[in-house]
Amino acid sequence: MGAKVLPFHTALHGQLGVPHADKVEDHAFSVRIEAKRFKRANGGEVEVIRDLSFVLTPHTFTCLLGPSGCGKTTTLKIMLGLDADFSGAVSPALQRARFAAVFQEPRLLPWRSVEDNIRLALPPEMAEKDLTPVLDAVELNAFRSAYPSELSLGMARRVALARAFSVEPEILLLDEPFVSLDEMTANRLRHLLLELWQSRPVTVLMVTHNIREAARLADRLIVLSPPPAHVAGTTEISLPHAGRSGGALSHLLVDLAHRFPSLALE
Numbered sequence: 001m002g003a004k005v006l007p008f009h010t011a012l013h014g015q016l017g018v019p020h021a022d023k024v025e026d027h028a029f030s031v032r033i034e035a036k037r038f039k040r041a042n043g044g045e046v047e048v049i050r051d052l053s054f055v056l057t058p059h060t061f062t063c064l065l066g067p068s069g070c071g072k073t074t075t076l077k078i079m080l081g082l083d084a085d086f087s088g089a090v091s092p093a094l095q096r097a098r099f100a101a102v103f104q105e106p107r108l109l110p111w112r113s114v115e116d117n118i119r120l121a122l123p124p125e126m127a128e129k130d131l132t133p134v135l136d137a138v139e140l141n142a143f144r145s146a147y148p149s150e151l152s153l154g155m156a157r158r159v160a161l162a163r164a165f166s167v168e169p170e171i172l173l174l175d176e177p178f179v180s181l182d183e184m185t186a187n188r189l190r191h192l193l194l195e196l197w198q199s200r201p202v203t204v205l206m207v208t209h210n211i212r213e214a215a216r217l218a219d220r221l222i223v224l225s226p227p228p229a230h231v232a233g234t235t236e237i238s239l240p241h242a243g244r245s246g247g248a249l250s251h252l253l254v255d256l257a258h259r260f261p262s263l264a265l266e
């Protein structure tokens with residue numbers, strides 16, 4: 001199955017004041033996984049992904065949803081170049097892009113301060129970068145000299161977000177970054193992510209199980225099938241983010257649950 005080119009999201013580009021690309025194909029980030037298999041301990045193989053293709057339109061916020069074990073993390077790993085053992089291809093634009101990734105575990109070096117954890121991720125040309133704005137954004141300036149053991153999980157996740165944003169990525173991949181946080185902290189971080197995403201052009205792909213989270217953050221959802229995973233459906237969410245609360249959010253969720261019944265069961 002060939003890569004699908006999905007419609008260019010002109011409304012969002014207008015909203016963010018981002019110049020239109022001449023041709024989507026020049027800039028879009030495409031992923032085509034014809035097959036991904038894992039070896040089993042008994043010597044057999046299991047096919048986790050088959051004919052999974054999607055295109056990320058630049059500067060959009062996409063959520064990747066699907067049943068547990070369908071290959072979402074594996075897809076991110078392939079995109080990050082951490083798993084090359086698959087048949088298919090990712091677009092050259094994707095391979096060239098500056099990446100940042102945020103995982104469930106903040107993955108901070110315990111022997112380094114907050115500031116050093118962020119600074120270590122910077123490319124050489126940004127070595128002297130002023131980190132005050134990004135630390136202000138995550139409200140951690142007062143903790144820039146603190147060590148990870150002195151931080152709560154929510155604070156450590158904020159450091160991970162700040163680290164990801166400080167490298168000024170073209171693509172930000174997030175793998176359930178807010179799971180197992182209390183709802184208030186998770187909401188604060190979602191809001192922060194949205195603000196950071198709106199503050200500069202970055203293409204975001206976030207894996208989540210949380211349909212409510214996806215409905216609040218994404219402007220596009222990609223829903224995967226059970227394994228071997230392929231794209232079961234995609235949908236655009238055009239409702240402005242500021243309006244995604246109360247009755248409007250409930251309507252959106254009902255509509256999504258109707259369109260993708262498997263998500264309602266997650």
Ligand SMILES: Nc1ncnc2c1ncn2[C@@H]1O[C@H](COP(=O)(O)OP(=O)(O)OP(=O)(O)O)[C@@H](O)[C@H]1O
Pocket residue numbers: 038039048066067068069070071072073074075
């Ligand atoms: N290194 C590995 N070796 C063998 N099997 C693996 C390996 N990594 C993942 N798998 C298998 O591949 C399948 C997909 O795993 P993956 O972590 O990508 O799923 P997921 O959709 O992210 O799951 P979840 O939503 O539960 O986090 C699972 O069945 C998993 O057991």
